[in-house]
Amino acid sequence: MRFIAIGIMAMLLVIGLRAFQVQVLDASRMQHLASAQLRQTITVPALRGGMYDRNGAVLALSVPTKMVIADDFQVTDSATEAAALSPLIGIPVATLEPMLHRHSGYVVLRTHLPTGPAATIARDNFPGITMVDTSQRVVPNGSLANSVIGLVNAQGVGAAGLEYQYQKELAGSSGIETLLETPFGVQLPQGGVVHQRPAVPGTGLELTLDEPLQYVTEQALGAQMLAKNAVSGEAIVMDTRTGQILAMANLVNTKAAKSAGAVPVPLIGNADPSLTGISQAQNNLAVTQTYLPGSVFKLVTFSAALQAGLLSPTQVFSIPDYVSLDGHTFHDSEQHPLLHLSATQILAQSSNIGTYEIANSIGETRLLAQVQQLGFGQATALNFPGESSGLLMNAAGWSPTDIVDLPIGQVDATTVMQVLDAYNAVANNGLFVEPSLVRARVDAQGSIIKVASGASHRVLTTGVAQTVTNMLEQVVASGTGQEAAIPGYLIAGKTGTSQIPTPGKASYIAGAYNASFVGFAPANHPVLSAIVVLQRPTPDIFGATNAAPVFSKIMKYALHRYGIPTSPGGSGSQTKAALTNAAQDLT
Numbered sequence: 202m203r204f205i206a207i208g209i210m211a212m213l214l215v216i217g218l219r220a221f222q223v224q225v226l227d228a229s230r231m232q233h234l235a236s237a238q239l240r241q242t243i244t245v246p247a248l249r250g251g252m253y254d255r256n257g258a259v260l261a262l263s264v265p266t267k268m269v270i271a272d273d274f275q276v277t278d279s280a281t282e283a284a285a286l287s288p289l290i291g292i293p294v295a296t297l298e299p300m301l302h303r304h305s306g307y308v309v310l311r312t313h314l315p316t317g318p319a320a321t322i323a324r325d326n327f328p329g330i331t332m333v334d335t336s337q338r339v340v341p342n343g344s345l346a347n348s349v350i351g352l353v354n355a356q357g358v359g360a361a362g363l364e365y366q367y368q369k370e371l372a373g374s375s376g377i378e379t380l381l382e383t384p385f386g387v388q389l390p391q392g393g394v395v396h397q398r399p400a401v402p403g404t405g406l407e408l409t410l411d412e413p414l415q416y417v418t419e420q421a422l423g424a425q426m427l428a429k430n431a432v433s434g435e436a437i438v439m440d441t442r443t444g445q446i447l448a449m450a451n452l453v454n455t456k457a458a459k460s461a462g463a464v465p466v467p468l469i470g471n472a473d474p475s476l477t478g479i480s481q482a483q484n485n486l487a488v489t490q491t492y493l494p495g496s497v498f499k500l501v502t503f504s505a506a507l508q509a510g511l512l513s514p515t516q517v518f519s520i521p522d523y524v525s526l527d528g529h530t531f532h533d534s535e536q537h538p539l540l541h542l543s544a545t546q547i548l549a550q551s552s553n554i555g556t557y558e559i560a561n562s563i564g565e566t567r568l569l570a571q572v573q574q575l576g577f578g579q580a581t582a583l584n585f586p587g588e589s590s591g592l593l594m595n596a597a598g599w600s601p602t603d604i605v606d607l608p609i610g611q612v613d614a615t616t617v618m619q620v621l622d623a624y625n626a627v628a629n630n631g632l633f634v635e636p637s638l639v640r641a642r643v644d645a646q647g648s649i650i651k652v653a654s655g656a657s658h659r660v661l662t663t664g665v666a667q668t669v670t671n672m673l674e675q676v677v678a679s680g681t682g683q684e685a686a687i688p689g690y691l692i693a694g695k696t697g698t699s700q701i702p703t704p705g706k707a708s709y710i711a712g713a714y715n716a717s718f719v720g721f722a723p724a725n726h727p728v729l730s731a732i733v734v735l736q737r738p739t740p741d742i743f744g745a746t747n748a749a750p751v752f753s754k755i756m757k758y759a760l761h762r763y764g765i766p767t768s769p770g771g772s773g774s775q776t777k778a779a780l781t782n783a784a785q786d787l788t
Contacts (some may be wrong), residue, residue, distance in 0.1 A: 495715060500624065534551075557604065
């Protein structure tokens, strides 16, 4: 009995010591473990920042929604509950009822439920139904400017375009909530939220785009692509002084691309129901795709010669029908006898041989330097995802025939944006201004924080820029660009028609051309610059008759929209005429 008594006392002593250890020495740790078994931490997603045009119109916006989840182990009458839930979440009863007795404990009934029906569900306390905060990206204008704005994936993360580029700012930061639940995931009565760190909404972006002008630009470009069977097309309108991009369109013609055997381009929806077959390009082709610019690249040669003091607008050149160089024959687009043309006429009539004669006088070194001086071969300040810097000839790879091919735009591969930037520098009195797509940031309280305008640097003297402008006016007044004329305004610009190289080969695709027009208005006081490029129009291939009319439509609308005064003497000084020299811009 003594041994039994001693044993019992020893056991009680051990139990007492253990109880003292648990309840006193390890009390805080045990309390934490017990609490952790009843606490469930969930992530509260942040509301993604919106995108707006320059006037505040919504381009993309995240709308708060709820994810509806069923714990089917807690649903006792699936038929009755399905009948009551069906009209609220928009799922037929026949589909919903099996979901409510799947016996998995976690069934997502709907991913994005509007807040109105969600409030009704919460008020009616449906057994086994819980809801989690989510959001849905809404694009009110369909696919308008989609190649620029981009898209978000199923997880709400930016996957392309500006959505991808500004993912960190737009996304904000998620919050957390800690709830009291049983180990089986059932929320404890009156448990509520025991800890909360609020989500921080993302920062919105006010873009430089002008929604109405973007729509008109896409409509005009798409209609011309259909009319001319073009495979794809790009158009950009830019504020000359600030570099802000007011419209940027990238469209593809699915029918024409298929018939031409072109490389398929990923698409995003229809641009407009009235433009059947025309779709948004998933990529921003104006900055991600390179092309041989053709005669619009002649700006390099003429500006370099003027800058070096080796050329005057009235200087006359003798232009033969062709020249032979290093075993190759080069000619103008049409046969002609010996011509005597001034430098201005060479540019206006887009003479390849005349351009070569000017380029030959300035030499390889000055020519290559001017290419880079005007921004070619360098990524723009847009820093757009997938942007190309272009492909340039350098001194190491120079061949004798490049003194002919490069000045007429058949050597260097550029982006559409780079070409517009160069011409915009001319319009801006020789100042190259960086392009931009974001004008301001919008915080969660709606406050607008302006973004600094793009930096500028001088690439041409004011005198050279004005001389080039005067010469470009003649392209529209009497040369290949007459279809770009706008009654009442002086327009300066240049046409281009370039061959498309065969991928991986030193040859060109038969019958495949790029048609371009780039210019600015009013020429006497430039406010807006714009470029239009169509890939593979058929059977008419020329920039003069494909791209110039689109430029005229877009620029006319833009000038009137912004209330730009007409040019003194502009009415009638440049009028659209029946072209007899459209082919002369062919390089």
